Amino acid sequence: MKIRTLMEGRRPFLSLEFFPPKAREQWPGFFAKAELLARLSPLFASVTYGAGGGTQDNTRDVATRMRRQLGLPTMAHLTCVGASRDRVARFVDGLLADGVDNVLALRGDAPAAALPDASSDFAHASDLVEFLARGWPELGLAVACYPEAHPESPTVEQDLAWTRRKLDAGADFGVTQLFFDVRRYQDFAARLGRLGAAKPLIPGVLPLLSMQSLHRILSLCGASIPVALYLELQEAQQQGGPAAVRARGVDIARRQMRELLALGAPGIHLYTLNNADACLEILAGVPELAGTAS
Numbered sequence: 001m002k003i004r005t006l007m008e009g010r011r012p013f014l015s016l017e018f019f020p021p022k023a024r025e026q027w028p029g030f031f032a033k034a035e036l037l038a039r040l041s042p043l044f045a046s047v048t049y050g051a052g053g054g055t056q057d058n059t060r061d062v063a064t065r066m067r068r069q070l071g072l073p074t075m076a077h078l079t080c081v082g083a084s085r086d087r088v089a090r091f092v093d094g095l096l097a098d099g100v101d102n103v104l105a106l107r108g109d110a111p112a113a114a115l116p117d118a119s120s121d122f123a124h125a126s127d128l129v130e131f132l133a134r135g136w137p138e139l140g141l142a143v144a145c146y147p148e149a150h151p152e153s154p155t156v157e158q159d160l161a162w163t164r165r166k167l168d169a170g171a172d173f174g175v176t177q178l179f180f181d182v183r184r185y186q187d188f189a190a191r192l193g194r195l196g197a198a199k200p201l202i203p204g205v206l207p208l209l210s211m212q213s214l215h216r217i218l219s220l221c222g223a224s225i226p227v228a229l230y231l232e233l234q235e236a237q238q239q240g241g242p243a244a245v246r247a248r249g250v251d252i253a254r255r256q257m258r259e260l261l262a263l264g265a266p267g268i269h270l271y272t273l274n275n276a277d278a279c280l281e282i283l284a285g286v287p288e289l290a291g292t293a294s
């Protein structure tokens with residue numbers, strides 16, 4: 001079933017993002033954690049995809065097992081950079097055959113070294129959305145969006161215009177990049193709304209649980225952090241070290257979720273980083289999202 005349909009019956013909702021562990025030996029441990037999180041009754045789980053890498057079968061296999069073993073509606077991420085129409089078609093046919101009928105349609109980032117069989121069938125995520133919407137009308141489609149604008153966008157206005165275009169190309173909803181200032185989401189949703197885009201936008205929340213991960217995340221995705229939040233984490237570090245930073249990070253994630261819901265977000269997309277313990281702890285403090293957690 002399309003996630004769009006599931007969304008209509010439940011507000012607010014939780015969705016959970018996982019990445020497939022590269023080594024198969026890690027899969028039993030991974031699925032044990034996913035099973036714990038499945039008890040929260042998320043509306044859906046999403047599984048990331050390695051652009052241009054060799055991990056794409058893992059995405060399909062993990063998404064299928066989540067669907068079949070854990071009973072979770074599942075959305076597979078799919079990037080189109082360097083991919084041919086044939087390869088995308090085979091991947092999507094495989095997903096549908098396995099009962100995974102939702103895709104997050106992405107461009108992805110080209111790997112540093114060009115792949116020998118790279119194709120240029122798709123330039124942007126909007127091309128992939130159009131291709132999928134035309135060829136597989138039964139497939140639910142989502143796209144990525146960026147409350148702080150995608151780093152390649154020349155201006156915020158241009159970013160908003162391209163975001164609207166990919167939503168209009170056939171996507172059911174958007175999932176946002178992580179961000180730490182909830183007002184960014186409010187502003188982004190309002191500006192897209194003024195452009196006439198009326199699709200649901202699920203804010204992505206990433207818990208900050210250590211100073212190292214904070215620095216790594218900020219350098220990787222270009223998100224900005226409000227000074228007050230940074231100082232809060234730094235103070236925790238000085239007063240109680242890593243354990244205090246983790247506890248403060250749990251608090252901050254709960255606060256962000258509650259504020260986003262109060263601003264009208266339909267639900268929360270939690271970047272789990274495959275860390276079940278932290279996610280369960282966070283969601284225990286946001287009972288309106290935690291489904292049937294015991």
Ligand SMILES: Cc1cc2nc3c(=O)[nH]c(=O)nc-3n(C[C@H](O)[C@H](O)[C@H](O)COP(=O)(O)OP(=O)(O)OC[C@H]3O[C@@H](n4cnc5c(N)ncnc54)[C@H](O)[C@@H]3O)c2cc1C
Binds near residue numbers: 077123124154175
């Ligand atoms: C929720 C989420 C999940 C993600 N999951 C994955 C994953 O599983 N695997 C992975 O490899 N990456 C993932 N990414 C990262 C993503 O692949 C990168 O951010 C990538 O750089 C852009 O992908 P996109 O789909 O947003 O691209 P696009 O929508 O194509 O946008 C890329 C840039 O091009 C501009 N643009 C868009 N359309 C046009 C157009 N028609 N003409 C000119 N310019 C245009 C945009 O404004 C933007 O600056 C994820 C990102 C998010 C937010």
